Amino acid sequence: MKLKSTLFAATAMALTAFGADAAEVKRLGLAVTNLQADYFNQIKIGVEEYAKELGIEVITVDAKNDGATQVSQVQDLLTQDIDALIYLPAGAAAAAVPARLAKAQGIPVVNVDRNADDEPGDTFIATDNATSAYEVCKHVIGLAGGAGKMIMIHGQKGTTPEVERTKGCMQAIGENPGVELVAQQWSNQWSQAEGLDISQNLLQANPDVTIIFGQADGLALGAAQGVKVSGVEQRVYIGGFDGDTTALPILAEGGFDATATQQVRGIGRLAVDSAVKLAAGETLPAEQLLPGYLTTPENAGEYVAEHP
Structure with a gap:
């Protein structure tokens, strides 16, 4: 099992010593989707x-x-003399507006987790x-023997992670002709409560389902509850x-x-690194994608111990 030193190697390699460039950046704006969600809160902590x-002030909203x-x-952030904006869009509909406003004032934008096709950040990290x-x-389909009826519980419709996670899972389904995607539904909050409600409703209509993919751990935990109360x-x-x-910890106990374990605090650190470089006039790749790590009950305990 690869522990923290390897788990975050990709992120660590991306971080550099800044010297004078970092000293020139005094203040960053951090616009976060929803700090009630563990994922976003961990990114905030990383930032x-x-x-x-680095001696940089962060104004978080x-x-x-x-x-x-x-x-x-x-x-409001744009009136507070920030040197760059780290931006986690709260939804697909208005995702382009803050980036457009910042760029109009010459403030570089680092988009994290979600991007807007018509107004992307100067770099996108996810x-x-x-x-x-x-x-x-692929893993859960394999556990089911490569066949069976499947449900997918999506995240917020049209957001970057929802679109990309759908694409990846559909690829796995397409490679297994014995799998039939019998139902799917979108959530609004990626939450456990939604996972429970959606799974109960879909299982009532499809009681012979053997595979469920929840596009967030909250949705998967809700689905696990839904399976229990549905009596399948x-x-x-x-x-x-x-x-x-x-x-x-729940995964570790079966x-x-x-799940796919993300480098959440590493994403936050890379966002700061990127904001400093952009503020110094550097050009960065349009996308900076970090690997997620397939995590199962067999190796989850070590990810719990090494989680940032």
């Missing part, structure tokens, strides 16, 4: 801890999943969602995504079957 090491609120928050979702779905007799194999600090 703030690393920025503190939480949109609580509301796009209009986030637009207003970013407008987990390689498609590849990681493919690995999770067959074994149902459940995959999630994120490697949340709350979900990994509460569900697989």
Whole structure:
């Protein structure tokens, strides 16, 4: 098993010593989707801890999943003399507006987790969602013997991770003709409560399902609850995504079957690194994708111990 030193090697290699460039950056704006979600909170911690090491102030705002609120928050951030904006869009609909506003003022934008096709950030940082979702779905399909009826519980429709995780899982389904995707539904909050409600409804209509992919660990945990309360007799194999600090211990105990553990604080550190470089006038790749790690009950315990 590869522990933390290897788990975050890709991120560590991307971080550099800044010298005078870092000293020129005094303040960053951080616009976060929803700090009630562990995933986003861990990215925030990664940004703030690393920025503190570099002597950079971070002004953080939480949109609580509301796009209009986030637009207003970013407008306010842009009046506070920030050198760059680290931006985690609260939804697909208004994702382009804050980036457009920042760029109009000459402020570089680092988009994290979600991007907007019509107004992307100067660089986009995320987990390689498609590849990681493919690995999770391939794994749970394999556990089910490569065949069976399947449900997919999506994240927020149209957001980058939802689109990419769908793409990856559909690839795995396409490679297994014995698998039939019998139902799918989109969530709004990627939450455990939604995972429970959606899985109960879909299992009532499809009681012979043996595979479920929830596009976030919250959705997968809710689906695991839904399987229990629905009273289905067959074994149902459940995959999630994120490697949340709350979900990994449950996975280690066999509460569900697989997830993709993201380098959440590493993503935050890379976002700061990128913001500093952009503020110094450097050009960065349009996308910076970090690997997610297939995590199962067999290796989850070590990810729990080594989680950042």
